Amino acid sequence: xxxxxxxxxxxxxxxxxxxxxxxxxxxxxxxxxxxxxxxxxxxxxxxxxxxxxxxxxxxxxxxxxxxxxxxxxxxxxxxxxxxxxxxxxxxxxxxxxxxxxxxxxxxxxxxxxxxxxxxxxxxxxxxxxxxxxxxxxxxxxxxxxxxxxxxxxxxxxxxxxxxxxxxxxxxxxxxxxxxxxxxxxxxxxxxxxxxxxxxxxxxxxxxxxxxxxxxxxxxxxxxxxxxxxxxxxxxxxxxxxxxxxxxxxxxxxxxxxxxxxxxxxxxxxxxxxxxxxxxxxxxxxxxxxxxxxxxxxxxxxxxxxxxxxxxxxxxxxxxxxxxxxxxxxxxxxxxxxxxxxxxxxxxxxxxxxxxxxxxx
Amino acid sequence: xxxxxxxxxxxxxxxxxxxxxxxxxxxxxxxxxxxxxxxxxxxxxxxxxxxxxxxxxxxxxxxxxxxxxxxxxxxxxxxxxxxxxxxxxxxxxxxxxxxxxxxxxxxxxxxxxx
Numbered sequence: 001x002x003x004x005x006x007x008x009x010x011x012x013x014x015x016x017x018x019x020x021x022x023x024x025x026x027x028x029x030x031x032x033x034x035x036x037x038x039x040x041x042x043x044x045x046x047x048x049x050x051x052x053x054x055x056x057x058x059x060x061x062x063x064x065x066x067x068x069x070x071x072x073x074x075x076x077x078x079x080x081x082x083x084x085x086x087x088x089x090x091x092x093x094x095x096x097x098x099x100x101x102x103x104x105x106x107x108x109x110x111x112x113x114x115x116x117x118x119x120x121x122x123x124x125x126x127x128x129x130x131x132x133x134x135x136x137x138x139x140x141x142x143x144x145x146x147x148x149x150x151x152x153x154x155x156x157x158x159x160x161x162x163x164x165x166x167x168x169x170x171x172x173x174x175x176x177x178x179x180x181x182x183x184x185x186x187x188x189x190x191x192x193x194x195x196x197x198x199x200x201x202x203x204x205x206x207x208x209x210x211x212x213x214x215x216x217x218x219x220x221x222x223x224x225x226x227x228x229x230x231x232x233x234x235x236x237x238x239x240x241x242x243x244x245x246x247x248x249x250x251x252x253x254x255x256x257x258x259x260x261x262x263x264x265x266x267x268x269x270x271x272x273x274x275x276x277x278x279x280x281x282x283x284x285x286x287x288x289x290x291x292x293x294x295x296x297x298x299x300x301x302x303x304x305x306x307x308x309x310x311x312x313x314x315x316x317x318x319x320x321x322x323x324x325x326x327x328x329x330x331x332x333x334x335x336x337x338x339x340x341x342x343x344x345x346x347x348x349x350x351x352x353x354x355x356x357x358x359x360x
Numbered sequence: 361x362x363x364x365x366x367x368x369x370x371x372x373x374x375x376x377x378x379x380x381x382x383x384x385x386x387x388x389x390x391x392x393x394x395x396x397x398x399x400x401x402x403x404x405x406x407x408x409x410x411x412x413x414x415x416x417x418x419x420x421x422x423x424x425x426x427x428x429x430x431x432x433x434x435x436x437x438x439x440x441x442x443x444x445x446x447x448x449x450x451x452x453x454x455x456x457x458x459x460x461x462x463x464x465x466x467x468x469x470x471x472x473x474x
Contacts, residue, residue: 026448034451230441230468231448242469261438 018043026231037235044232048218049084055205057216060091063171067162068096068117068125070110073177073219075117075240076229081175081218082121096121097165097174099158100129102137103245110241120239128165130157134313142247145321151251152325156308160300166213179219179229181264184271185256187278192256196283197290197303203278210292211301221272386440386469389423389430396422411444412455414465430467441468 016024016036024034028043035043051057058064066081068074078096085092098114101107111127118125131137134157142150166174183203190199201207206216222228233240248254263270283289290303297310306314308324315323390396400409400417412434423430431437435455442449443466449457459465 023447024451025446027450037446234443234466234468235446265438 025235040235041232044228045080045084045087047221048080049088051205051218051221052084052090053088055216057175057206057218058090058092058173061093062091062173063093063095063169064173064175065095065097065126065166065169065171066123067174067176067215068098068114070098070113070117070241071177072229072233072238072240072242073179075113075238076233077175077177077219078117078121078123079236079238082123093171094123095169095171096123096125097162097169097171098125098127099161099165100127100131101154101158102130102139103247104139106243106246107138109243113239113241116239126165126169128161128168130161133157133161133164134309136313136316138247141316141321144316145325147247147250149325150247151253153312154247156312160307160309162215163212163300171213174213174215176215176217177219177229178217179222180271180275181257181260183217183220183278184260184274185253187274188256188259189253190278196281196287199278199281200283203275220275386430386467389425389427391424398422408458408460410455411442411449411457411459411465414459415455429469436467439469442466443468 014024014034016022016039017028017033018035018039022036022038025037026035026040027033028035028040064081066074066078068078078094081092082094084090085094096114096118098111100111114125114127117123129137138150138154141153145153162174186202187199190196190202205218205220206214208214219229232238260271260274292301292303294300295302295305295307295310297306300307300309302308304311311324315321315325400414402409406413415431415434415436419427419431429437430440436442442454444452444457444459445464446466
């Protein structure tokens with residue numbers, strides 16, 4: 001921070017460090033240089049391009065679905081992807097894929113935004129809904145389960161919903177607008193949950209390559225602290241929807257997010273460092289890791305007999321909404337797990353738990 | 361529709377007027393009003409208004425609920441982006457940024473998912 005001179009500088013006193021022509025509008029994230037809007041656009045778009053090319057995210061001719069919620073990250077993603085696809089001839093067939101969880105006053109509004117994006121960017125849109133896929137909207141689920149674990153349902157259902165939508169569109173890959181902050185939050189959450197299996201996977205820029213549809217996150221290295229996506233969207237006057245999900249205040253991720261924001265304020269590189277730590281975790285070979293198979297009920301990828309979505313759905317349909325939440329995770333083994341949980345043997349009970357089962 | 365809440369200033373004789381805009385959901389803290397035309401009286405002895413003063417003023421006079429979503433201590437909550445005349449306030453000294461008539465201040469909340 002320029003605190004040497006006590007006279008506060010107005011932004012017009014210098015020129016952009018890159019082009020030396022225009023008035024600077026913000027500080028360049030990596031180098032803290034002051035740059036103007038146009039140079040910001042170039043730098044931002046070029047960085048994403050380098051991430052895409054450097055990580056071999058796509059191959060020419062691939063059909064790619066962009067997970068679009070109507071929020072700032074996915075709008076910027078859609079805009080930049082179609083722009084770079086054109087400018088650098090990636091040769092991709094791009095689509096917008098949106099999930100309707102059935103949340104009145106939130107999702108119905110943001111879907112209107114995505115429909116406008118379809119027109120604005122010229123990308124065909126497919127919307128998949130929880131109601132069609134599962135027979136339940138989030139509003140209905142919240143009425144039954146309350147506000148404590150609803151995000152668990154939504155997250156699990158959404159993952160499958162995206163895969164089913166992607167399969168319908170016959171795409172080769174899915175891209176989402178997750179940025180560095182999101183991934184750092186996920187690393188923290190997985191550590192807090194003791195989910196070693198997920199921890200080892202969640203930092204990759206492309207995940208799920210052994211599953212139905214690989215997903216990649218071109219914004220993995222974008223720090224939100226410097227608010228790039230927001231700034232980009234604001235300056236470019238992109239159309240996006242910006243209200244919080246009405247059910248989210250109770251999501252556990254909110255705590256991780258708050259912590260990360262505070263960390264960022266003190267030391268911006270903390271975000272990337274957390275991700276690096278996540279990448280560098282080495283799992284002891286004696287740890288029991290879940291094996292990947294398929295769900296007996298629906299055929300989706302799963303490390304248990306039934307995939308989590310089926311477990312949760314079964315609970316909802318049977319009027320046992322707590323099924324799949326908390327310690328009684330597995331349908332068949334629920335009694336065994338409860339016995340284990342009651343044991344207060346410190347080390348012994350933690351080691352004997354299968355990884356990823358420390359629910360709160 | 362531009363989803364921003366802005367504070368801007370319009371001309372005035374005595375006190376300085378500003379337009380304040382809030383976005384990213386922040387407008388919900390101000391009775392869902394996005395654009396605010398604001399008159400801020402300068403305290404005795406002060407020649408110019410700084411962002412610090414404006415923030416304190418906004419917290420008292422603009423934010424109708426949950427001030428902790430907007431501010432933390434003296435400054436904005438981490439995750440709130442501040443633009444003065446379309447320039448990041450980091451360039452002009454953050455809280456020490458001095459404001460002039462007809463200035464436009466934009467607050468954008470970056471806190472929720474996208």
